[in-house]
Amino acid sequence: MSVDQDKAGGWAAPLHTGLLVLASGEIVKGFGVGATGAATGEVCFNTAMTGYEEILTDPSYSGQIVTFTFPHVGNVGANDEDIETVDLGKSAGALGAIFAAPVTGPSSHRAQQHLADWLVARGVIGLYGIDTRALTALIREKGMPNAVVAHSPDGKFDVEALLAQARAWPGIDGMDLVPGVGTKERYDWSQTCWRLGSGFGERRAPAKFRVVAIDYGVKRNILRLLAEAGCEVLVAPATASAREILALEPDGVFLSNGPGDPAETGKYAVPVIRELLERRVPVFGICLGHQMMALAVGAKTEKMPQGHHGANHPVKDFTTGKVEIVSMNHGFAVNRETLPANAKETHRSLFDGSNCGIALTDRPAFSVQHHPEASPGPQDSHYLFTRFVDMMAKAKAA
Numbered sequence: 001m002s003v004d005q006d007k008a009g010g011w012a013a014p015l016h017t018g019l020l021v022l023a024s025g026e027i028v029k030g031f032g033v034g035a036t037g038a039a040t041g042e043v044c045f046n047t048a049m050t051g052y053e054e055i056l057t058d059p060s061y062s063g064q065i066v067t068f069t070f071p072h073v074g075n076v077g078a079n080d081e082d083i084e085t086v087d088l089g090k091s092a093g094a095l096g097a098i099f100a101a102p103v104t105g106p107s108s109h110r111a112q113q114h115l116a117d118w119l120v121a122r123g124v125i126g127l128y129g130i131d132t133r134a135l136t137a138l139i140r141e142k143g144m145p146n147a148v149v150a151h152s153p154d155g156k157f158d159v160e161a162l163l164a165q166a167r168a169w170p171g172i173d174g175m176d177l178v179p180g181v182g183t184k185e186r187y188d189w190s191q192t193c194w195r196l197g198s199g200f201g202e203r204r205a206p207a208k209f210r211v212v213a214i215d216y217g218v219k220r221n222i223l224r225l226l227a228e229a230g231c232e233v234l235v236a237p238a239t240a241s242a243r244e245i246l247a248l249e250p251d252g253v254f255l256s257n258g259p260g261d262p263a264e265t266g267k268y269a270v271p272v273i274r275e276l277l278e279r280r281v282p283v284f285g286i287c288l289g290h291q292m293m294a295l296a297v298g299a300k301t302e303k304m305p306q307g308h309h310g311a312n313h314p315v316k317d318f319t320t321g322k323v324e325i326v327s328m329n330h331g332f333a334v335n336r337e338t339l340p341a342n343a344k345e346t347h348r349s350l351f352d353g354s355n356c357g358i359a360l361t362d363r364p365a366f367s368v369q370h371h372p373e374a375s376p377g378p379q380d381s382h383y384l385f386t387r388f389v390d391m392m393a394k395a396k397a398a
């Protein structure tokens, strides 16, 4: 913590170089790290103990400021291999990061950069010296607040202006953030998972199945696990029409994760998904992809009060009766009561009973709310990629 010694030899009050200004009027003082300036978004908390780089570069966090409940962040530094946005440069992901302790220096053979420098390079505003327990308790009690995170090295802030900025922000409910992330061009993906010693691999030809992955803000590790499962992966933009997707002759279509309010994708993505389902194309969706598939069959999504963000959430798979510990990152959920008769619930959160997965009874299609690709998180749900491949095999044989 930076504390200035005054001329008289006594200790002056610390110079607060960072602020979190909540739309409610509460002001949390701390110390800035990373990029300077001010950014407006929704504050959520993430309970993962590892994987801060993957979290901060997950495009689903666009429009959000992430509070890390784990106190020590930075000890493995940052590197290009752990970035989850497909575009390696400064792009989508969280706009702000809130830490309890000062960012730790790197101590890892994989580190290329100090996290503080990496935050600057990516334009992420960081704040440390924050009582993250109190902030998390506030979110649990009152929901995820809209706020401005600000970093000014000279400690000067126009608090009134920042408060007005936080209050003027309309909030994620009703906001379509997909157009700001994801690819605009179609491309192919063949990289497989990282292994100690050899790094990333490449899918071996020939592929068993051709998958069109629709990119609403996809994470790299999802594409890697599709390639790892033996699929040829063709990534298509979120605006691709059903005709364009079908012209690629897919054995299956993957619906990616992504930021914002799922209901706002109703004008472009949902009708495309509906058409693919009607044509009996095998479909697998993750997170936003799950929510959009539910919308496509007529169900409704709703904003959650505190959301699920972490790498330790228990979810039950009713298909096998097994409980898996999963990675989560969502602030909206599918309302189970609105599911039509042909969509049965396959997964449920054992934390709050919210819906975590559906499968259609009359179509080859399923989707999950959690993140089976983890990154970061446990790998209990990797089996879902095999389930997708099995579903494509069955559809092909039929």
Ligand SMILES: NC(=O)CC[C@H](N)C(=O)O
Pocket: 060, 256, 257, 258, 259, 260, 261, 262, 286, 287, 288, 289, 329, 330, 331, 332, 333
């Ligand atoms: N990870 C995701 O795909 C998030 C989906 C959606 N934006 C939500 O917050 O619920």
